[in-house]
Amino acid sequence: MELPLLHLALVGTPNSGKTSLFNALTGSRQKVANYPGVTVERKEGFFVTPLGRQVSVVDLPGTYSLRGRSPDEEITRDFVLGKASGETVPDLVLCVADSTNLRLTIRLLLELKRTGRPMILVLNMFDIASRRGITVDVERLAKELGVPVVTSIAVRKGGTADLLQLTDDISAKLAEPQENSWRALSVSELRATQREADRIIADCVSLPARPDTWTARIDAVVLHPVGGLIVLALILFVMFQAVFAWAQPLMDLLNSGFDALGEFVHDTLPGGLLQSFLQNGVISGVGSVIVFLPQIIIIFLFILLLEDFGYMARAAFLMDRIMGGAGLHGRAFIPLLSSFACAIPGIMATRVIDNKRDRLTTILIAPLMTCSARIPVYTLIISAFIPARDVWGFINLQGLVMFGLYATGIVSALAVSFVIKFFMIRDFAPAPFMLELPDYKMPRLKSIAIGVYTRAKMFLHRAGTTIFSMMVLIWFLASFPQPPAGATEPAIDFSLAAMIGKALAPLLAPVGFNWQIAVALIPGMAAREVAVAALGTVYAIEGGKEAAEQIGQVLATKWSLATALSMLAWYVFAPQCASTLAVIRRETGSWAWMAVTFAYMLVLAYAASLVTYNVAVAFGAG
Ligand SMILES: Nc1nc2c(ncn2[C@@H]2O[C@H](COP(=O)(O)OP(=O)(O)OP(=O)(O)O)[C@@H](O)[C@H]2O)c(=O)[nH]1
């Protein structure tokens, strides 16, 4: 007889390795990182046990209790209690523990037992516990808790074998769920539960005489109030230097590849629309975005390494004073940090913030963090206008400007947060910083490789879909209607694109933008990188023969330095991403907040560009 699908749920304290376990069991590649609060959604996967039982397993956000104080914790609570609409209550709950730190998990487990669901305690990260000399009397622990206990190493091949076997054993004769007697615990009940947990741990777990000193030694430096900030600044500094210094050879290679391809198309196809479409629309347009792949990879390599090592939570700790001063919750750090990749996961990550107003503030400022889609625009303009010389002999000026743009984003986000708090929420008392600092772990090559690969794939996917379709549109607008016979002006002057651009140009003239930029900004709403490609196409079609030349060189001849700087300022602030606005609407549940974000960012962008342009012109850069 075919047994019904077995439903498992992974529940546990944050950063205990639930997602790693989920990936190990199902072969998925969900995001894993060494800080609490990575998973904020439920995720279902499937696998088959050694004995052939079909299993569905759900990965859930980490939580310390079932009280469900923040939106991510509510997801876990509702799922375990079977309150989530349309969900099956799990047949078996896997309570996942970080074996080096059992106190809070055992308390959670005692609370979970009241739900009456059958349960297993999974002592994960058992490799680290063993290395540290922590020993657990597994049998005794199982007896005291009244649930089966198994050890696991989620990140090692075969590290889940015991868990799989136990699942088979248990599911063959699964006990009927008990009555659910769970209700929210009061603070004193929670304390009593903690005392009970501590007693059990004292009986079953023995800690080594000499605790882990590595984490403490590294923390003495990186958490030092002065030394720590210096280390943080150094790390960021090296990162941005690397973006320019290491990426250049690879970019040159990609660039000449696309140039050669463009030339090839130019030489083989007869002159005409098809040739122009392929060369100016597709190859120079999409290609001009793809050449930034090396930069994207380098930035993510740094971010992922730091995440996996366990440094990011320390950076959060260091920034807490500054963020608190701006009225931000300590837990806002991780969402803001994720926004450096892209504001969308960043906005989703705000679910770890329990206070509604704090969460809203964080959502509103997340798009000001410099996302990776701005990298192509920044690097294009910087490479074209900022000389690649060294300041004081060792600082690359281009890297420095890039650092400045990132810093401007961060400072403005803090300033906006401060203004929001000041006007809206005057009775604000900052919440204490509550983020568990994870132990340092050696970054794992495989998970870094998967992370970088996923990001690169996402970037290329965007180039192939959103950016490609925008390029087709722009090429079309820039090519039609065709010029009348015998016209001497560039063909683009007769096109729809020129008409639209010129109609908008007066609005943008005060900030130093010409009509070509106006044309590039509108499709740039779909995705920021499109602006780069659009400029490439517009100037390529306008310039005719210059098509094969690199966009940067064309811009350097067509724009003044003041215009270039104004464009950089615009990109720091402008609300140029439709998907981000859509996520803001979804997560705040309100069109109004989406409109507010769009409006305030647009106003900031215009003001910043206006000031930048006029100051630059006053200094003779016009
Ligand atoms: N050495 C070792 N590292 C592990 C093990 N399991 C997980 N890790 C690491 O622990 C960190 C946290 O893992 P995640 O799987 O993201 O933890 P999580 O419980 O899903 O975390 P949240 O989603 O934030 O609640 C990552 O750096 C993993 O590589 C293990 O068994 N041994």
Ligand SMILES: [Mg+2]
């Ligand atoms: Mg997770």
